[in-house]
Amino acid sequence: MSTQAALHLQDVTYSINKKRILTDISLGFGAGLFHGVLGPNGAGKTTLLKIITGQLQAAGEVCWQGRPLSDYAPQELARHVAVVNQINDSVFSLTAKQVVTMGLLPHKNLLSRYTRDDRTQVLKALDDVGLADKAEQHFSALSGGEQQRCLIARALVQGAPLLVLDEPVNHLDVYYQHQILHLLHSLCQQQGKTVVVSLHDLNLAAAYCDNLVLMKDGLVAASGASSGVLESTLLSDIFRVPCTVHHSATQTARIEFNPPFAEFQKASTQVKHDS
């Protein structure tokens, strides 16, 4: 674990109704790096992201820039940490531009007015996520992918040094998957932001993430530089699908899955016989 980490977890354990969800997680997330959190369904990725953003309180310690997260007042925390949760059912009766403007709230007080600079920032963020032409459209009238990009734009204008996004590209078409991950990666490189995302697409993780955390059953199975974590035997074991990782000196790793179709066939035949 890096002692230089901007975000630091020590022995983090989390249970719900006596059911253990995360066990003894100790991790460091360095500044200026793009971190991916990977793992099968139910591994604990969302729970981990909610803990590192202060949405859930766990046993153990979570420190951001050397201070426990619990020491930050809510508005102060919002200036430090921007969160994009998985899309939920909340329907905003606001336009895309108004939703993005909400990202400026942590920097305002009751008497603050929005400046020309604020408006420029909001329009730039909408443009950055490809929504410049939808600025006046109601959030509820945006497609799922557009809503997701709108919430990412809101996180961008928040200007926080730590951005945490739960499955930020799962509603996006291929173009925007790459556009958003490229944008987040450049925020790390050019502005020194710490970005943490959960992802299901291992090839996207290989292409964009500097570091990876691989989770299973509430435990960290591996963490570190992406090239080290993306290893055939480990991934085959964790995801229960045989795979081959092709490493190359000049290109990012490419993961090829070889699903055990015969096994799936046997299982579905078994279901038919049993019913």
Ligand SMILES: Nc1ncnc2c1ncn2[C@@H]1O[C@H](COP(=O)(O)OP(=O)(O)OP(=O)(O)O)[C@@H](O)[C@H]1O
């Ligand atoms: N409120 C809750 N009550 C009971 N169990 C919960 C609750 N929230 C999460 N869990 C359980 O905790 C485990 C981890 O859930 P979590 O959402 O963190 O997984 P995940 O890795 O994000 O999964 P996915 O890839 O499916 O989004 C799961 O087994 C889930 O059922």
